[in-house]
Amino acid sequence: ESLESWRVAVIARWSRRQTENHFVHQEFNMQAVRDPSKRCPAAKKGQDATLVAREVSEGILPWATSGNCDAGFGISDLSLDGENAGEFEEAAGEFDAASAGSIDSPSEEVAEPTDAEKKSKKKKKPKKPTTLNTGYARSSAEVYSLVADKLGWDVHDRTQVSSNITMCVSEDQLQTVLRRGLSPKQYCGRILGMGDVCSKCACASIMTLSQELSPGSCSFFPRTWVLPQEWSSLQQFMEGKSEPLICKPDEGAQGDGIFITTSFDDLQSRLRSLGGLNAGNVVVQRYIEKPLLLNSLKFDLRVYVLVAALDPLTVYVCREGLARFCTSPYRAPSSKNLHHLTGHLTNYSLNKHSADFVHATAEEDADSSKRTIHSVFAELATQGLDAEELWGGIERVVGETCRACQPWLLEVLQTTASKDKLSNMRGYDGGPGTFHLLGFDVMLDQHGRPWLLEINCSPRLAIDCIENVNPAQVEDPKDICRCMEDYRPHIHKRCDVDHQVKTAAIAGALLIVDSNGGTKRISAAQAPLLECYRQVCGPPFGRGQDGLVRAGLQTDVDVGGEDGLMLGVLCIYTRISGPRRKVDGIKLRNYVKTWGIAKLQLHTVDSMYLEYRGKAKQGGFGFEEFVALLRGLVAKVYPEKSVREAIQLLVSNELQQHGATGLSNVGFSSDEEED
Numbered sequence: 306e307s308l309e310s311w312r313v314a315v316i317a318r319w320s321r322r323q324t325e326n327h328f329v330h331q332e333f334n335m336q337a338v339r340d341p342s343k344r345c346p347a348a349k350k351g352q353d354a355t356l357v358a359r360e361v362s363e364g365i366l367p368w369a370t371s372g373n374c375d376a377g378f379g380i381s382d383l384s385l386d387g388e389n390a391g392e393f394e395e396a397a398g399e400f401d402a403a404s405a406g407s408i409d410s411p412s413e414e415v416a417e418p419t420d421a422e423k424k425s426k427k428k429k430k431p432k433k434p435t436t437l438n439t440g441y442a443r444s445s446a447e448v449y450s451l452v453a454d455k456l457g458w459d460v461h462d463r464t465q466v467s468s469n470i471t472m473c474v475s476e477d478q479l480q481t482v483l484r485r486g487l488s489p490k491q492y493c494g495r496i497l498g499m500g501d502v503c504s505k506c507a508c509a510s511i512m513t514l515s516q517e518l519s520p521g522s523c524s525f526f527p528r529t530w531v532l533p534q535e536w537s538s539l540q541q542f543m544e545g546k547s548e549p550l551i552c553k554p555d556e557g558a559q560g561d562g563i564f565i566t567t568s569f570d571d572l573q574s575r576l577r578s579l580g581g582l583n584a585g586n587v588v589v590q591r592y593i594e595k596p597l598l599l600n601s602l603k604f605d606l607r608v609y610v611l612v613a614a615l616d617p618l619t620v621y622v623c624r625e626g627l628a629r630f631c632t633s634p635y636r637a638p639s640s641k642n643l644h645h646l647t648g649h650l651t652n653y654s655l656n657k658h659s660a661d662f663v664h665a666t667a668e669e670d671a672d673s674s675k676r677t678i679h680s681v682f683a684e685l686a687t688q689g690l691d692a693e694e695l696w697g698g699i700e701r702v703v704g705e706t707c708r709a710c711q712p713w714l715l716e717v718l719q720t721t722a723s724k725d726k727l728s729n730m731r732g733y734d735g736g737p738g739t740f741h742l743l744g745f746d747v748m749l750d751q752h753g754r755p756w757l758l759e760i761n762c763s764p765r766l767a768i769d770c771i772e773n774v775n776p777a778q779v780e781d782p783k784d785i786c787r788c789m790e791d792y793r794p795h796i797h798k799r800c801d802v803d804h805q806v807k808t809a810a811i812a813g814a815l816l817i818v819d820s821n822g823g824t825k826r827i828s829a830a831q832a833p834l835l836e837c838y839r840q841v842c843g844p845p846f847g848r849g850q851d852g853l854v855r856a857g858l859q860t861d862v863d864v865g866g867e868d869g870l871m872l873g874v875l876c877i878y879t880r881i882s883g884p885r886r887k888v889d890g891i892k893l894r895n896y897v898k899t900w901g902i903a904k905l906q907l908h909t910v911d912s913m914y915l916e917y918r919g920k921a922k923q924g925g926f927g928f929e930e931f932v933a934l935l936r937g938l939v940a941k942v943y944p945e946k947s948v949r950e951a952i953q954l955l956v957s958n959e960l961q962q963h964g965a966t967g968l969s970n971v972g973f974s975s976d977e978e979e980d
Contacts, residue, residue: 434457434458434459435456435458435459435469435470435819436458436459436460436461436466436468436469436470437449437452437453437458437459437460437461437468437469437470437472437815438460438461438462438463438464438466438468438470438471438472439460439461439462439472440461440462440463440464440465440466440471441464441471441472441473441474441475441478442472442474443474444765444766444767445472445474445766445767446462447767447768447769448766448767448768448804448807448808448811449472449766449811451768451804451808452808452811452812452815455808455812455834456812456815456816456831456834464478464481467485467491468491469490469491469492469819470491470492470493470494470815470818470819471491471492471493471494472494472495473493473494473495474495474763475495476495476497476498476500478495479493479495479497479732479739480497482732483497483727483730483731483732483733483738483739484727484730486730486731487730487731487732487738488731489731491731491738492737492738492739492740492818492819493732493738493739493740494739494740494741494742495739495741496612496615496714496739496740496741497714497717497718497721497732497733497739498713498714498716498717498718498721499612499714499741499743499762500762500763501717502710502713502714502717503710503743503759503760503761503762504555504762505553505554505555505557505588505759506531506555506586506587506588507713508710508759508760509526509529509530509531509588509590510531510929511709511710511713512526512529512706512709512757513526513529514709514871514932515705515709515871517948517949518870518871518948518949518952519870519949520949522705522709523705523706523709525698525701525702525705525754525755525756525757526706526756526757527590527591527592527593527756527758528590528591529588529589529590529591530542530588530589530590531586531587531588532576532586532587532588532589533586539569539589540569543568543569543572544569547567547568548567548591548592549565549566549567549591549592549594549638549643550565550566550567550572550589550590550591550592551563551564551565551589551590551591551592552564552565552566552572552575552576552587552588552589552590553587553588553590553759554579554586554587555586555587555588562579563646563650563652564643565592565638565643565649566643567638567639567640567643572589590758592638593748593750593756594637594638595750595751596635596748596749596750596751597685597748597749597750597751597752597753598635598751599630599681599684599685600672601634601635602630602631602632602633602634602635603630603631603635603648603649603651604628604629604630604631604651604681604748605628605629605651605746605747605748605758606626606627606628606629606678606681606699606746606747606748606749607626607627607628607629607744607745607746607761607764608622608623608626608678608699608703608744608745608746608747609622609623609625609626609742609743609744609745609764609810609814610622610623610703610707610742610743610744610745611623611740611741611742611743611813611814611817611818611838612707612740612741612742612743613737613740613817613818613843614735614736614737614740614843615711615714615715615718615735615736616715616734616735616736617843617844618707618708618711618842618843619737619840619842619843619844620703620704620707620840620841620842620843621813621814621817621838621839621840621841622696622699622700622703622838622839622840622841623809623810623813623814623837623838624678624679624696624837624838624839625677625678625679625805625806625809625810625837626677626678626806626810627675627676627677627678627802627803627806628675628676628677628678628680628681629651629652629653629656629674629675630651630656630673630674630675630676631647631648631649631650631651631656632647632648632656632659632661632662632663632674633645633647633648633659633661634648635648635649636648647659647661651748653675653765656674657674657770657771657791658791661674662674664770664772664800665800665801665802666801671684673802675800675802675803676802677802677805677806678806682695682696685753690753694753695749695753695755696839698753698754698755699745699747699755700839700841702745702747702755702757703745703841704841704842706745706757706760707841707842708842708869709871711871711872712871712872712874712875713871713928714735715735715875716875716878716927716928718733718734718735719879719886720886720927720928721733722734723884723885723886724885724886737818737821740814740818741762742764742810742811742814743760743761743762743764744760744761744764744765745757745760745761746758746759746760746761766807766811767803768799768800768803768804768807768808769797769798769799769800769803770797770798770799770800770803771786771790771791771795771796771797772795772796772798773791773793773794773795774794774795774796775794776794779796784796809834809837810837812834813834813835813837813838814838816831816834816835817835817838870949870952870953870956871932873952873953873955873956873957873959873960874932874935874952874956875928876956876959876960877896877935877955877956877959878928878931878932880959881893881896881931882931886927887926888926888931889914889926890910890911890914890915893910893911893914893934894907894910894911897910897938899962900942900955909941910938913934913937913938914926914934917930917933917934917937918930920933935952935955936948936952939951939952939955
């Protein structure tokens with residue numbers, strides 16, 4: 306309102322109150338106008354009495370009243386007697402003169418602020434930190450909290466709280482989080498189906514199939530048999546031989562049930578003592594007889610691998626990991642030393658119980674039973690082995706293995722999404738909504754060649770270790786523990802090597818995930834955390850951001866070529882099975898008719914379908930059975946060709962007939978998606 310309207314409103318109210326004899330018997334304290342420091346907070350800002358009078362009139366500042374009354378009054382509650390009214394008019398006049406001299410005077414023009422000044426005066430909203438949910442993390446919650454502090458993130462330990470990144474350790478937890486719905490800035494720390502694909506039997510079958518379809522591919526995986534399916538093949542291989550083999554139960558973990566044998570008869574008797582093959586599936590693998598040794602000790606490497614997305618396949622390798630040593634000197638396997646597991650098996654869960662186990666310290670781990678890969682490679686350099694060449698071989702192992710597993714993981718996602726009508730939900734499309742941190746167990750032979758032993762879907766991320774103690778020598782009896790880690794009295798303490806390696810691996814992985822493949826700018830303080838990671842598959846990270854080096858490996862896979870042959874088979878399976886992911890005899894008949902091969906009788910297709918359906922697991926005839934059936938069919942149709950050449954011919958025909966349609970059904974896209 307203008308000053309004149311303000312004056313008129315004040316005088317009119319005063320006059321009306323006087324006429325109606327509606328006096329309020331409290332004196333208006335003009336001290337608030339003349340000396341605002343007593344009652345008026347505005348005086349602390351250096352405002353003069355006239356400005357205070359204006360703010361009081363507009364109801365911005367409270368009226369000061371006698372009787373120590375702190376209640377605030379607006380202009381509508383003002384009642385003035387004659388003396389105070391005159392003083393108020395005088396103050397208003399002073400305000401009128403001041404306004405005329407300072408505001409309305411054309412001689413003093415206020416300069417318009419520049420754009421830079423306006424921008425500098427704007428208050429930027431503080432950026433919300435990324436939130437990490439560790440409610441499902443169990444024993445790994447401690448290391449995740451340490452990493453979050455290093456990154457400057459907030460941590461939530463309640464599973465119901467919505468967070469940017471949620472860590473899961475089981476697929477039930479994953480499904481719970483995904484079905485709530487993920488926003489474009491939310492991620493879940495597990496990929497659906499990874500546990501099944503990384504199991505010993507499934508991984509062995511996938512790698513063996515890749516070796517068969519693409520000669521030269523996955524040559525780093527030792528020859529493996531899955532029992533009981535390949536029992537006859539194993540018996541034929543071991544006939545008349547005395548070659549060491551290592552046997553691992555499919556459901557085994559932490560070294561449970563593992564043994565080494567050199568004869569088929571011994572294998573039969575050992576399996577019989579463990580309950581026979583009815584107790585579960587078993588993998589039998591050729592033993593690496595001449596491993597690389599350090600100080601006569603055998604060791605393997607735990608390499609941490611981040612699978613950031615399946616479509617497009619995006620994989621990173623952490624160049625810092627664990628080297629796990631046996632606690633007994635290595636001797637070539639024979640019937641006399643096969644029972645000395647601490648000289649043959651590098652599992653930490655076995656060797657930690659040995660009296661010869663050496664705990665590492667923060668200052669030195671040269672002689673410890675668990676060391677960093679960095680320190681081990683530095684020692685190998687003195688023996689003439691180049692660290693870059695060693696890492697190059699390991700990255701090749703990781704890249705080829707992940708490409709071999711990709712179709713199987715995509716099939717699990719698509720089948721689950723189709724059955725539950727979740728195809729459009731983030732996390733079921735194979736994109737960056739879900740990620741997985743894997744543990745690759747790699748062993749170097751005497752020439753420094755890497756061999757893949759197995760893949761751990763849920764690598765141990767705890768950073769504590771146990772140390773056996775004498776209860777009489779422990780100061781505080783409360784520190785003594787008798788948990789399942791060891792039946793003997795022991796204490797838990799932080800392992801410096803685990804802390805160093807695992808915090809580096811987790812911090813870099815979470816930073817890559819949160820940056821959405823590098824599209825989100827990474828601060829200069831966080832960039833060093835990416836120095837230990839190398840990208841082996843997928844679109845280039847960060848489109849030029851510093852901090853992460855891309856390994857010089859092939860990443861563009863031709864679906865119709867050898868490297869992408871299984872992706873093409875998945876296209877065929879997707880088109881035949883349809884939206885409901887079901888394959889029956891009629892669908893197979895119709896597909897085989899498109900081959901145009903008269904010599905293949907359709908009743909042969911029916912009989913083969915019934916045979917493989919009978920061998921199917923509880924889930925029914927799925928992708929695994931379809932691949933086996935397809936291999937049998939092409940062997941009958943194209944006897945003059947190898948299985949690889951025959952399937953490659955089918956895939957090429959499929960792509961020519963259906964092109965991008967078949968690919969879109971699987972969820973592939975040729976263009977990189979932008980968030």
